[in-house]
Amino acid sequence: MNIFGGYKIQGRDAAGADQLLADARALEQAGAQLLVLECVPVALAERVTHELNIPVIGIGAGAVTDGQILVMQDALGITGDSAPSFAKDFLAAGGDIAAAVRRYVQEVETGQFPAAEHSFH
Secondary structure (H helix, E strand, C coil): CCCCCCCCCCCCHHHHHHHHHHHHHHHHHCCCCCCCCCCCCHHHHHHHHHHHHCCEEEECCCCCEEEEEECCCHCCCHHHHCCCCCCCCHHHHHHHHHHHHHHHHHHHHHHCCHHHHHHHH
């Protein structure tokens, strides 16, 4: 987000998708132990996840990656108007921070999060 000046979807067109996949392969070959994809269309995230042998973690990349991550402030809804569209406020359902974290874990484990509205297509 800081490098690109905001939440910019990566790999939207064929050339961008091919470059992202090539970069991911190069990182794996260079010894990366995992890869984080942020703001990537679901179809591309799925392609990268299936083609790499290292774990692929998604943030705004749909439910097709090997794991999920969400910035704590976004998961708790305390970033105000600057929260990315792929975030969900787990604290809004009530309870305390511990309950919100448990909801996040449960929804990731059951495949409820990220849903289509938290993903790019």
